[in-house]
Amino acid sequence: MAQTLISDNLRHIKALMPSGVELVAVSKFHPVEALRQAYDAGQRIFGENRVQELAQKVDLMPADVQWHMIGHLQTNKVRVAVRCANMIESVDSVRLLQLINKEAQRIDKVIDVLLQLHVAQEEAKSGFGVGELLQALTVGELDGMDHVRVCGLMAMASLTDDEVQIDREFAIVNDTFNVVKEEFYADRPEFKHISMGMSHDWPIAVRHGATLVRIGSAIFGPRQY
Ligand SMILES: *Cc1c(COP(=O)(O)O)cnc(C)c1O
Numbered sequence: 001m002a003q004t005l006i007s008d009n010l011r012h013i014k015a016l017m018p019s020g021v022e023l024v025a026v027s028k029f030h031p032v033e034a035l036r037q038a039y040d041a042g043q044r045i046f047g048e049n050r051v052q053e054l055a056q057k058v059d060l061m062p063a064d065v066q067w068h069m070i071g072h073l074q075t076n077k078v079r080v081a082v083r084c085a086n087m088i089e090s091v092d093s094v095r096l097l098q099l100i101n102k103e104a105q106r107i108d109k110v111i112d113v114l115l116q117l118h119v120a121q122e123e124a125k126s127g128f129g130v131g132e133l134l135q136a137l138t139v140g141e142l143d144g145m146d147h148v149r150v151c152g153l154m155a156m157a158s159l160t161d162d163e164v165q166i167d168r169e170f171a172i173v174n175d176t177f178n179v180v181k182e183e184f185y186a187d188r189p190e191f192k193h194i195s196m197g198m199s200h201d202w203p204i205a206v207r208h209g210a211t212l213v214r215i216g217s218a219i220f221g222p223r224q225y
Pocket of ligand 1: 049070156197215216218
């Protein structure tokens with residue numbers, strides 16, 4: 001995609017986005033040249049969903065880029081992800097969080113994470129169920145991990161044109177965020193993020209309190225898998 005288009009797309013999206021909402025430019029499958037164009041247009045937060053691709057791009061992009069890991073993380077990739085990412089948005093189990101904490105401790109890092117909530121209809125999507133997350137928090141399974149900073153929740157809505165369905169799912173995320181914040185993170189100012197909304201549904205997500213939106217194809221064009 002031509003340089004002017006990527007910067008035009010960014011400008012267009014940012015003009016529609018309320019202040020206080022941060023844009024994660026989802027650059028998976030796009031070449032570093034495309035990321036550079038976005039960087040030159042002022043974009044600093046990039047999202048990747050595969051650890052190997054993330055690690056390669058980190059080395060090729062300026063040091064002030066903030067990297068968000070947004071894809072399902074296999075346990076054998078945790079070490080590299082912890083080293084490369086500024087935030088891991090896709091924490092979908094207590095066991096994964098424990099591993100992230102352990103690897104972060106090993107390199108003396110405190111890494112930002114989001115807890116991924118499963119609200120979509122597709123079984124294939126990962127994440128904590130709402131009840132499962134509340135249960136884990138209640139019994140203290142997330143306590144005592146000093147090398148992760150839990151900064152909020154992440155979610156994906158069902159892949160559907162049904163806006164009522166998407167609306168309902170984002171509302172569940174927002175409600176869950178409020179409960180979790182109040183009951184478990186009230187004294188943690190860093191617990192402030194709701195990451196939800198992609199190219200096709202981000203305006204709905206913003207209406208439901210998204211503070212981070214993850215937009216790929218609307219910035220970079222279609223992906224070549
Ligand atoms: C690919 C991806 C996105 C961005 O999707 P687009 O439809 O290209 O905006 C957002 N979140 C996650 C978790 C993704 O894997």
